[in-house]
Amino acid sequence: MALLDYLLGQRKKKSAHLAKDRLQILLAHERTEAKAPDYLPKMRDEILQVIAKYVDIDQEQLKISIDEENGFEVLELNLVLPDEKR
Amino acid sequence: MSKVIVVTSGKGGVGKTTTSASFSTALAMKGHKVAVIDFDVGLRNLDLIMGVERRVVYDFVNVVQGEASLKQALIKDKRIEGLYILAASQTRDKDALTLEGVEKVINDLKADGFDYIICDSPAGIEKGAQLALYFADEAIVVTNPEVSSVRDSDRILGILQAKSRRAEMGEDPVVEHLVLTRYNPTRVTAGEMLSKDDVVDLLSIKLLGVVPESQEVLNASNSGEPVVLNHDSDAAQAYVDIVERFLGADKEHRFLTEEKKGWLNKLFGKK
Ligand SMILES: Nc1ncnc2c1ncn2[C@@H]1O[C@H](COP(=O)(O)OP(=O)(O)OP(=O)(O)O)[C@@H](O)[C@H]1O
Numbered sequence: 001m002a003l004l005d006y007l008l009g010q011r012k013k014k015s016a017h018l019a020k021d022r023l024q025i026l027l028a029h030e031r032t033e034a035k036a037p038d039y040l041p042k043m044r045d046e047i048l049q050v051i052a053k054y055v056d057i058d059q060e061q062l063k064i065s066i067d068e069e070n071g072f073e074v075l076e077l078n079l080v081l082p083d084e085k086r
Numbered sequence: 087m088s089k090v091i092v093v094t095s096g097k098g099g100v101g102k103t104t105t106s107a108s109f110s111t112a113l114a115m116k117g118h119k120v121a122v123i124d125f126d127v128g129l130r131n132l133d134l135i136m137g138v139e140r141r142v143v144y145d146f147v148n149v150v151q152g153e154a155s156l157k158q159a160l161i162k163d164k165r166i167e168g169l170y171i172l173a174a175s176q177t178r179d180k181d182a183l184t185l186e187g188v189e190k191v192i193n194d195l196k197a198d199g200f201d202y203i204i205c206d207s208p209a210g211i212e213k214g215a216q217l218a219l220y221f222a223d224e225a226i227v228v229t230n231p232e233v234s235s236v237r238d239s240d241r242i243l244g245i246l247q248a249k250s251r252r253a254e255m256g257e258d259p260v261v262e263h264l265v266l267t268r269y270n271p272t273r274v275t276a277g278e279m280l281s282k283d284d285v286v287d288l289l290s291i292k293l294l295g296v297v298p299e300s301q302e303v304l305n306a307s308n309s310g311e312p313v314v315l316n317h318d319s320d321a322a323q324a325y326v327d328i329v330e331r332f333l334g335a336d337k338e339h340r341f342l343t344e345e346k347k348g349w350l351n352k353l354f355g356k357k
Protein backbone atom coordinates (compact mmCIF):
# COMPACT_ATOMS: atom_id res chain seq x y z
CA MET A 1 0.00 0.00 0.00
CA ALA A 2 2.72 2.41 1.00
CA LEU A 3 4.49 1.74 -2.24
CA LEU A 4 1.30 2.33 -4.19
CA ASP A 5 0.67 5.59 -2.34
CA TYR A 6 4.21 6.60 -3.04
CA LEU A 7 3.88 5.92 -6.72
CA LEU A 8 0.52 7.65 -6.97
CA GLY A 9 1.92 10.56 -5.01
CA GLN A 10 4.74 10.91 -7.50
CA ARG A 11 2.35 10.96 -10.39
CA LYS A 12 -0.11 13.37 -8.81
CA LYS A 13 2.60 15.79 -7.78
CA LYS A 14 2.64 16.92 -11.33
CA SER A 15 -0.76 18.55 -11.46
CA ALA A 16 -0.05 21.39 -9.03
CA HIS A 17 3.32 21.94 -10.70
CA LEU A 18 1.64 22.01 -14.06
CA ALA A 19 -0.86 24.56 -12.78
CA LYS A 20 1.90 26.79 -11.51
CA ASP A 21 3.93 26.57 -14.70
CA ARG A 22 0.94 27.35 -16.88
CA LEU A 23 -0.11 30.25 -14.70
CA GLN A 24 3.37 31.73 -14.67
CA ILE A 25 3.37 31.97 -18.46
CA LEU A 26 -0.22 33.12 -18.71
CA LEU A 27 0.03 35.84 -16.07
CA ALA A 28 3.22 37.25 -17.57
CA HIS A 29 1.48 37.44 -20.92
CA GLU A 30 -1.72 38.97 -19.58
CA ARG A 31 0.14 41.55 -17.52
CA THR A 32 1.94 42.97 -20.56
CA GLU A 33 -1.31 42.89 -22.47
CA ALA A 34 -3.12 44.79 -19.73
CA LYS A 35 -0.38 47.42 -19.69
CA ALA A 36 -0.55 47.91 -23.46
CA PRO A 37 -1.61 51.38 -24.58
CA ASP A 38 -5.26 51.95 -25.47
CA TYR A 39 -4.49 52.73 -29.12
CA LEU A 40 -3.05 49.28 -29.76
CA PRO A 41 -6.25 47.52 -30.96
CA LYS A 42 -7.10 50.35 -33.34
CA MET A 43 -3.57 50.51 -34.68
CA ARG A 44 -3.65 46.77 -35.18
CA ASP A 45 -6.82 47.07 -37.27
CA GLU A 46 -5.37 49.81 -39.42
CA ILE A 47 -2.16 47.89 -40.03
CA LEU A 48 -4.24 44.86 -40.96
CA GLN A 49 -6.18 46.90 -43.51
CA VAL A 50 -3.00 48.03 -45.18
CA ILE A 51 -1.54 44.53 -45.34
CA ALA A 52 -4.82 43.12 -46.61
CA LYS A 53 -4.51 45.39 -49.66
CA TYR A 54 -1.50 43.38 -50.79
CA VAL A 55 -1.77 39.96 -49.23
CA ASP A 56 -4.69 37.68 -48.51
CA ILE A 57 -4.23 37.18 -44.78
CA ASP A 58 -6.02 35.62 -41.90
CA GLN A 59 -7.00 38.42 -39.49
CA GLU A 60 -6.20 36.26 -36.49
CA GLN A 61 -2.64 35.76 -37.64
CA LEU A 62 -1.39 39.22 -36.77
CA LYS A 63 0.14 39.40 -33.32
CA ILE A 64 1.09 42.81 -32.09
CA SER A 65 2.56 43.77 -28.75
CA ILE A 66 4.65 46.35 -27.01
CA ASP A 67 7.36 44.92 -24.82
CA GLU A 68 10.24 46.25 -22.91
CA GLU A 69 13.63 44.87 -23.79
CA ASN A 70 16.85 46.14 -22.24
CA GLY A 71 15.19 49.39 -21.32
CA PHE A 72 13.83 50.01 -24.82
CA GLU A 73 10.20 49.84 -25.75
CA VAL A 74 9.80 47.51 -28.68
CA LEU A 75 6.79 47.29 -30.94
CA GLU A 76 6.57 43.73 -32.11
CA LEU A 77 4.59 42.68 -35.17
CA ASN A 78 4.26 39.07 -36.07
CA LEU A 79 2.38 37.83 -39.09
CA VAL A 80 2.41 34.48 -40.80
CA LEU A 81 1.84 34.82 -44.54
CA PRO A 82 -0.40 32.26 -46.21
CA ASP A 83 0.96 29.76 -48.72
CA GLU A 84 0.87 30.94 -52.30
CA LYS A 85 -1.72 28.33 -53.26
CA ARG A 86 -4.76 30.45 -52.37
CA MET B 87 -9.67 57.82 10.20
CA SER B 88 -12.08 55.51 8.44
CA LYS B 89 -10.84 52.93 6.02
CA VAL B 90 -12.66 51.55 3.00
CA ILE B 91 -11.89 47.90 2.29
CA VAL B 92 -13.07 46.03 -0.76
CA VAL B 93 -13.43 42.26 -0.74
CA THR B 94 -12.94 41.22 -4.32
CA SER B 95 -11.87 38.29 -6.50
CA GLY B 96 -12.80 38.48 -10.15
CA LYS B 97 -14.04 34.91 -10.21
CA GLY B 98 -17.43 34.14 -8.73
CA GLY B 99 -18.19 31.81 -5.87
CA VAL B 100 -14.76 31.83 -4.28
CA GLY B 101 -15.82 33.11 -0.85
CA LYS B 102 -16.09 36.92 -1.01
CA THR B 103 -19.39 37.13 0.85
CA THR B 104 -18.31 34.52 3.40
CA THR B 105 -15.12 36.51 3.97
CA SER B 106 -16.89 39.90 4.08
CA ALA B 107 -19.33 38.61 6.71
CA SER B 108 -16.72 37.05 8.98
CA PHE B 109 -14.15 39.79 8.53
CA SER B 110 -16.67 42.52 9.39
CA THR B 111 -18.02 40.58 12.34
CA ALA B 112 -14.57 39.90 13.77
CA LEU B 113 -13.52 43.53 13.28
CA ALA B 114 -16.60 44.68 15.20
CA MET B 115 -15.86 42.12 17.91
CA LYS B 116 -12.52 43.87 18.35
CA GLY B 117 -14.42 47.02 19.23
CA HIS B 118 -14.48 48.82 15.90
CA LYS B 119 -17.52 50.40 14.30
CA VAL B 120 -18.05 48.56 11.03
CA ALA B 121 -20.43 48.87 8.09
CA VAL B 122 -20.55 46.09 5.54
CA ILE B 123 -22.11 46.89 2.18
CA ASP B 124 -23.44 44.38 -0.35
CA PHE B 125 -22.48 45.65 -3.83
CA ASP B 126 -23.97 42.60 -5.53
CA VAL B 127 -27.07 44.41 -6.75
CA GLY B 128 -29.63 42.05 -8.20
CA LEU B 129 -28.40 39.02 -6.30
CA ARG B 130 -28.25 40.05 -2.65
CA ASN B 131 -26.59 37.41 -0.52
CA LEU B 132 -24.86 39.15 2.32
CA ASP B 133 -28.08 39.71 4.29
CA LEU B 134 -28.73 35.94 4.20
CA ILE B 135 -25.23 35.03 5.31
CA MET B 136 -25.49 37.60 8.10
CA GLY B 137 -28.96 36.33 9.03
CA VAL B 138 -30.70 39.70 8.70
CA GLU B 139 -32.73 39.00 5.54
CA ARG B 140 -36.05 39.57 7.27
CA ARG B 141 -35.05 42.96 8.57
CA VAL B 142 -34.26 44.53 5.19
CA VAL B 143 -36.70 47.38 4.59
CA TYR B 144 -34.55 49.76 2.60
CA ASP B 145 -31.38 48.86 0.76
CA PHE B 146 -28.21 50.34 -0.70
CA VAL B 147 -29.92 51.32 -3.97
CA ASN B 148 -32.70 53.14 -2.09
CA VAL B 149 -30.06 55.21 -0.33
CA VAL B 150 -28.04 55.88 -3.48
CA GLN B 151 -31.22 56.99 -5.26
CA GLY B 152 -32.30 59.17 -2.37
CA GLU B 153 -35.42 57.11 -1.56
CA ALA B 154 -34.30 56.39 1.99
CA SER B 155 -31.81 57.79 4.44
CA LEU B 156 -28.69 55.91 5.41
CA LYS B 157 -30.06 55.66 8.94
CA GLN B 158 -33.20 53.96 7.69
CA ALA B 159 -31.30 51.45 5.58
CA LEU B 160 -28.47 50.46 7.92
CA ILE B 161 -29.35 47.27 9.76
CA LYS B 162 -27.84 47.03 13.21
CA ASP B 163 -26.58 43.57 14.03
CA LYS B 164 -28.23 42.09 17.12
CA ARG B 165 -25.32 39.89 18.12
CA ILE B 166 -22.33 42.18 17.80
CA GLU B 167 -22.17 45.75 19.01
CA GLY B 168 -20.97 48.23 16.38
CA LEU B 169 -21.76 46.07 13.34
CA TYR B 170 -24.08 47.40 10.64
CA ILE B 171 -25.22 45.90 7.35
CA LEU B 172 -26.33 47.68 4.19
CA ALA B 173 -28.16 45.17 2.01
CA ALA B 174 -28.20 45.11 -1.79
CA SER B 175 -31.40 45.43 -3.72
CA GLN B 176 -32.82 42.32 -5.26
CA THR B 177 -35.11 43.94 -7.76
CA ARG B 178 -33.06 46.68 -9.36
CA ASP B 179 -30.65 46.22 -12.19
CA LYS B 180 -26.92 46.72 -11.87
CA ASP B 181 -26.96 50.25 -13.26
CA ALA B 182 -28.92 51.51 -10.26
CA LEU B 183 -25.63 52.36 -8.54
CA THR B 184 -23.78 55.48 -9.64
CA LEU B 185 -20.27 56.56 -8.79
CA GLU B 186 -21.49 59.80 -7.22
CA GLY B 187 -24.20 57.99 -5.26
CA VAL B 188 -21.77 55.44 -3.88
CA GLU B 189 -19.29 58.17 -3.00
CA LYS B 190 -21.93 60.01 -1.03
CA VAL B 191 -22.90 56.91 0.95
CA ILE B 192 -19.26 56.21 1.77
CA ASN B 193 -18.63 59.79 2.81
CA ASP B 194 -21.75 59.80 4.99
CA LEU B 195 -20.60 56.59 6.67
CA LYS B 196 -17.21 58.17 7.33
CA ALA B 197 -18.91 61.23 8.80
CA ASP B 198 -20.99 58.92 11.00
CA GLY B 199 -17.80 57.70 12.62
CA PHE B 200 -17.48 54.27 11.05
CA ASP B 201 -13.94 52.93 11.44
CA TYR B 202 -14.22 50.42 8.63
CA ILE B 203 -16.43 50.26 5.57
CA ILE B 204 -16.32 46.82 3.99
CA CYS B 205 -17.47 46.50 0.37
CA ASP B 206 -18.55 43.01 -0.68
CA SER B 207 -17.91 43.04 -4.42
CA PRO B 208 -19.93 41.19 -7.05
CA ALA B 209 -18.05 38.69 -9.22
CA GLY B 210 -16.48 39.74 -12.50
CA ILE B 211 -14.16 42.51 -13.53
CA GLU B 212 -16.73 44.78 -15.14
CA LYS B 213 -18.64 47.78 -13.91
CA GLY B 214 -20.13 46.33 -10.72
CA ALA B 215 -16.80 45.04 -9.47
CA GLN B 216 -15.05 48.25 -10.50
CA LEU B 217 -17.56 50.34 -8.59
CA ALA B 218 -17.09 48.21 -5.48
CA LEU B 219 -13.32 48.71 -5.52
CA TYR B 220 -13.19 52.31 -6.72
CA PHE B 221 -13.08 54.02 -3.32
CA ALA B 222 -11.01 51.36 -1.58
CA ASP B 223 -8.01 52.15 0.60
CA GLU B 224 -7.24 48.48 1.02
CA ALA B 225 -8.29 45.35 -0.82
CA ILE B 226 -8.80 41.81 0.32
CA VAL B 227 -8.34 39.62 -2.71
CA VAL B 228 -10.11 36.31 -2.11
CA THR B 229 -8.57 33.48 -4.08
CA ASN B 230 -9.02 29.72 -4.26
CA PRO B 231 -5.94 27.59 -4.96
CA GLU B 232 -7.10 26.85 -8.47
CA VAL B 233 -5.98 28.10 -11.90
CA SER B 234 -8.96 30.20 -12.98
CA SER B 235 -9.32 31.86 -9.59
CA VAL B 236 -5.63 32.81 -9.52
CA ARG B 237 -5.84 34.19 -13.02
CA ASP B 238 -8.90 36.30 -12.22
CA SER B 239 -7.29 37.56 -9.02
CA ASP B 240 -4.35 38.74 -11.08
CA ARG B 241 -6.69 40.66 -13.37
CA ILE B 242 -8.52 42.28 -10.48
CA LEU B 243 -5.13 43.28 -9.03
CA GLY B 244 -4.37 44.97 -12.34
CA ILE B 245 -7.65 46.88 -12.10
CA LEU B 246 -6.94 47.93 -8.51
CA GLN B 247 -3.60 49.29 -9.69
CA ALA B 248 -5.03 51.12 -12.70
CA LYS B 249 -8.66 52.01 -12.16
CA SER B 250 -9.22 52.62 -8.47
CA ARG B 251 -9.67 56.18 -7.26
CA ARG B 252 -6.26 56.05 -5.62
CA ALA B 253 -4.67 55.01 -8.92
CA GLU B 254 -6.51 57.65 -10.90
CA MET B 255 -5.64 60.40 -8.42
CA GLY B 256 -2.01 59.31 -8.27
CA GLU B 257 -2.24 58.71 -4.52
CA ASP B 258 -0.59 55.88 -2.60
CA PRO B 259 -1.75 52.62 -4.14
CA VAL B 260 -4.50 50.48 -2.65
CA VAL B 261 -2.97 48.13 -0.07
CA GLU B 262 -3.45 44.55 -1.26
CA HIS B 263 -4.01 41.50 0.94
CA LEU B 264 -4.43 37.92 -0.16
CA VAL B 265 -6.94 35.65 1.55
CA LEU B 266 -6.53 32.14 0.25
CA THR B 267 -9.66 30.20 1.01
CA ARG B 268 -11.13 26.73 0.54
CA TYR B 269 -7.61 25.44 1.15
CA ASN B 270 -7.22 21.70 1.35
CA PRO B 271 -3.88 20.83 3.01
CA THR B 272 -4.25 17.14 2.19
CA ARG B 273 -4.47 17.84 -1.50
CA VAL B 274 -1.66 20.37 -1.33
CA THR B 275 0.55 17.75 0.29
CA ALA B 276 -0.44 15.31 -2.43
CA GLY B 277 0.65 17.83 -5.04
CA GLU B 278 -2.87 18.15 -6.38
CA MET B 279 -3.49 21.71 -5.30
CA LEU B 280 -1.48 24.91 -5.56
CA SER B 281 0.17 25.64 -2.22
CA LYS B 282 -0.01 28.97 -0.43
CA ASP B 283 3.58 29.66 -1.46
CA ASP B 284 2.72 28.95 -5.09
CA VAL B 285 -0.16 31.43 -5.05
CA VAL B 286 1.80 34.10 -3.20
CA ASP B 287 4.61 33.62 -5.73
CA LEU B 288 2.30 33.91 -8.71
CA LEU B 289 0.39 36.95 -7.53
CA SER B 290 3.25 38.61 -5.64
CA ILE B 291 0.98 39.96 -2.94
CA LYS B 292 1.13 39.77 0.84
CA LEU B 293 -0.69 36.82 2.40
CA LEU B 294 -3.18 37.87 5.06
CA GLY B 295 -4.38 34.38 5.80
CA VAL B 296 -5.43 30.93 4.68
CA VAL B 297 -8.94 29.63 5.34
CA PRO B 298 -9.26 25.87 5.11
CA GLU B 299 -12.07 24.14 3.29
CA SER B 300 -14.58 23.58 6.05
CA GLN B 301 -18.03 22.08 6.37
CA GLU B 302 -18.79 24.65 9.03
CA VAL B 303 -19.07 27.33 6.35
CA LEU B 304 -22.17 25.68 4.92
CA ASN B 305 -23.60 25.10 8.40
CA ALA B 306 -23.01 28.75 9.17
CA SER B 307 -24.78 29.95 6.05
CA ASN B 308 -27.67 27.59 6.74
CA SER B 309 -28.21 29.20 10.11
CA GLY B 310 -27.46 32.78 9.06
CA GLU B 311 -24.47 33.25 11.34
CA PRO B 312 -21.10 34.36 10.01
CA VAL B 313 -18.82 31.34 10.41
CA VAL B 314 -16.44 33.33 12.61
CA LEU B 315 -19.02 33.09 15.41
CA ASN B 316 -18.63 29.32 15.50
CA HIS B 317 -15.54 29.46 17.66
CA ASP B 318 -14.70 25.75 17.46
CA SER B 319 -14.30 25.62 13.72
CA ASP B 320 -10.98 25.98 11.91
CA ALA B 321 -12.52 28.45 9.51
CA ALA B 322 -13.61 30.70 12.38
CA GLN B 323 -10.15 30.65 13.93
CA ALA B 324 -8.63 31.38 10.55
CA TYR B 325 -10.84 34.44 10.17
CA VAL B 326 -10.00 35.67 13.67
CA ASP B 327 -6.29 35.32 12.79
CA ILE B 328 -6.90 37.24 9.58
CA VAL B 329 -8.47 40.16 11.41
CA GLU B 330 -5.76 40.19 14.07
CA ARG B 331 -3.06 40.22 11.41
CA PHE B 332 -4.93 42.95 9.59
CA LEU B 333 -4.88 44.98 12.80
CA GLY B 334 -1.13 44.50 13.06
CA ALA B 335 -0.62 41.36 15.13
CA ASP B 336 2.20 39.07 14.14
CA LYS B 337 0.59 35.64 13.99
CA GLU B 338 1.92 32.53 12.37
CA HIS B 339 -0.18 31.04 9.58
CA ARG B 340 -2.20 28.02 10.60
CA PHE B 341 -4.23 25.22 9.01
CA LEU B 342 -1.56 24.59 6.41
CA THR B 343 -0.93 20.98 7.17
CA GLU B 344 -3.14 17.98 7.36
CA GLU B 345 -4.73 17.57 10.73
CA LYS B 346 -3.42 14.47 12.39
CA LYS B 347 -6.55 12.74 13.58
CA GLY B 348 -6.44 10.10 16.27
CA TRP B 349 -8.08 6.81 15.38
CA LEU B 350 -10.97 7.58 17.72
CA ASN B 351 -11.70 10.84 15.96
CA LYS B 352 -11.36 9.13 12.64
CA LEU B 353 -13.79 6.47 13.70
CA PHE B 354 -16.41 8.93 14.85
CA GLY B 355 -15.72 11.46 12.13
CA LYS B 356 -15.29 14.29 14.58
CA LYS B 357 -14.36 17.49 12.80
N1 LIG C 1 -13.74 27.91 3.57
C1 LIG C 1 -14.79 27.37 2.94
N2 LIG C 1 -15.03 26.04 3.05
C2 LIG C 1 -16.08 25.47 2.42
N3 LIG C 1 -16.96 26.13 1.67
C3 LIG C 1 -16.80 27.45 1.50
C4 LIG C 1 -15.70 28.15 2.13
N4 LIG C 1 -15.80 29.47 1.80
C5 LIG C 1 -16.89 29.58 1.01
N5 LIG C 1 -17.50 28.39 0.84
C6 LIG C 1 -18.71 28.09 0.04
O1 LIG C 1 -18.51 28.57 -1.28
C7 LIG C 1 -19.71 29.09 -1.81
C8 LIG C 1 -19.50 30.50 -2.31
O2 LIG C 1 -19.19 31.35 -1.22
P1 LIG C 1 -19.53 32.89 -1.24
O3 LIG C 1 -20.97 33.13 -1.50
O4 LIG C 1 -18.93 33.49 -0.04
O5 LIG C 1 -18.71 33.31 -2.54
P2 LIG C 1 -18.75 34.69 -3.33
O6 LIG C 1 -17.38 34.90 -3.84
O7 LIG C 1 -19.34 35.76 -2.51
O8 LIG C 1 -19.74 34.33 -4.53
P3 LIG C 1 -20.36 35.37 -5.59
O9 LIG C 1 -19.25 35.63 -6.59
O10 LIG C 1 -21.49 34.62 -6.20
O11 LIG C 1 -20.76 36.60 -4.85
C9 LIG C 1 -20.74 29.00 -0.71
O12 LIG C 1 -21.53 27.87 -0.93
C10 LIG C 1 -19.92 28.86 0.54
O13 LIG C 1 -20.61 28.11 1.51
Ligand SMILES: [Mg+2]
Nearest residue numbers: 102103126131
Ligand atom coordinates in the same frame (compact mmCIF):
# COMPACT_ATOMS: atom_id res chain seq x y z
MG1 LIG D 1 -20.96 37.13 -2.93
